[in-house]
Amino acid sequence: MGALEKTVKRITGLDEAAMAAARRRQDTLTKPLGSLGRLEEISVHLAGIFAQPIPIPRGKTIILGAADHGVADEGVSAYPREVTAQMVLNFLRGGAGINVLARYVGAEVVVVDAGVAAELPSHPALHSAKVGWGTANIARGPAMSREQAIRAVESGISIAEEAIARGADLIGTGDMGIANTTPSSAIVAAITGREPEVVTGKGTGISEEGLRHKAGVVRQALEVNHPNPSDALDVLAKVGGFEIGLLAGVILGTAASRRVAVLDGFISGAAALIAHGICPRAGDYLVASHLSAEPGHQAVLSNLGLKPLLNLDLRLGEGTGAALSMLVIEAAARCLAEMATFADAGVSEKKAEET
């Protein structure tokens, strides 16, 4: 049995008893019933994930997968392909958005070369898991072989496991890859059945004309490759990307270890669809951090039954939304753990409803 199959077998459901205990405790805390809204929901979700009635997540890690995409040749991105490798260097020097936000929230950033089309320097914060030098052009044929798809996913599983071994309880997904909204749109269209035009957006900022062209490329990728929507590994291999496969593995590895997979935006959402396709129960371990400005992201969240925590019109990727939302998740856990109960505080409870 391969690492992927073993990991999938380890993914079990949420702990209902811990969730019920957390819910009961919420109702004794000194606030009107339900008045902390989604913070209460998150705290109960965390209880189910960690199997603890009063969960306290500790370490935070962003796993940032970087890779190149052959479909960049079709002119689908506003930025030249070499930006992928340049941004990896920027991540390693600490100058990118994710570096700033991860420092602010106290999260570690693990940068992973899942398939950048360049030789990258060795660096303590750079994990090499190169499956190839960029994918093939999905407008002409499959992105990668099924074996490569499995390799990308299994790399993600082991990198998540290493982060968890170092103490991470919240694992955020991040991505960097010029043109990677194109395979993400193809995955979302393939799995959710939406039209390419509905789930394709302007990515880093192309024109209206560029957008029409990009949606056409997505449509062509689906027509050329015929991905099988009920076989997520087939979808990943045919129209995906190396970093997307890696992040799908990160989600599966995180779920198998009963930790929280904090999804970033659209590319992470495409990875979540792949992970969910491989193992639907992994969906129980997902928290959606934010609603991306990319139009396909809502389709992802609806498909997975997720509601984003933040709505800040972010469309940067890198795990920036995931990093920020970790603060909301921690705050939710703190409220459950630290608030006084009505009994402790000597506060009167709600009046009996008059009838």
Next chain:
Amino acid sequence: MGALEKTVKRITGLDEAAMAAARRRQDTLTKPLGSLGRLEEISVHLAGIFAQPIPIPRGKTIILGAADHGVADEGVSAYPREVTAQMVLNFLRGGAGINVLARYVGAEVVVVDAGVAAELPSHPALHSAKVGWGTANIARGPAMSREQAIRAVESGISIAEEAIARGADLIGTGDMGIANTTPSSAIVAAITGREPEVVTGKGTGISEEGLRHKAGVVRQALEVNHPNPSDALDVLAKVGGFEIGLLAGVILGTAASRRVAVLDGFISGAAALIAHGICPRAGDYLVASHLSAEPGHQAVLSNLGLKPLLNLDLRLGEGTGAALSMLVIEAAARCLAEMATFADAGVSEKKAEET
């Protein structure tokens, strides 16, 4: 000239030059143009408030006004009136939601007795600014005199100034007062012209029948008192509350000192309408932290032209939403200050648009 009038005279507009400089810097940072969405907008707003091209807010304070409301006699709240004083004691012991969240975000909490109908113990974290032992019942007559309204507002100004003198750059507004959604709905209806039924909600959790009764009480308060919508102090005196006046003053004092007034939910929103009515320019210094589950809150935000940062279905008050959103505000400032530029990082910029 009174303290209120002097403060209003000190409130001037945002610094347009600093905002333009911040906007220019955003466009040189290593990310697709505009891809940090609202974080970019906030950073530019902060530049205008602090009159600095790269603003870094430091200290954070929540000013939590507590008071009682005569209209509680009409049975408009799910909780008995003594909960106001009991919760003040809970704030002082650190057991309430705002205590937990303020600790988490590193904010000081200043609890202010603006008019609690009980003798409260002296305590280093409790500021006494009692304007009365609860307001009069607005369903029967005015809440307070115009002199009391001015006194409440001026207390808020001086408490904000003290917090700023101690180093606060972000001032969050918080409230506690059993029945205080009722005067807030009355203020919102009076100033925005919406029907009482549209801007009255379930507060701490009353029944559908209770909600109909409460909206009727709001309507009655408006009919009995005839507040003048173009005279915000008249609205405050006729149908407001002591903590609402205090928070209006906090906003004015914060704006006069060029700091950020971080609004919590519905009651803070009613206070912001009063502050804005007294001095429209104070609106430039407001950041809306979250969209409350109270239906009238959207009317407040529309009226003030504000967009909330968080949408977490909170309806606790106390400044909980303000505390959480301070993290988003700080993160926004950090991105502007700390991200590398394209030139520094050697990252290629956007391709020229093909024509």
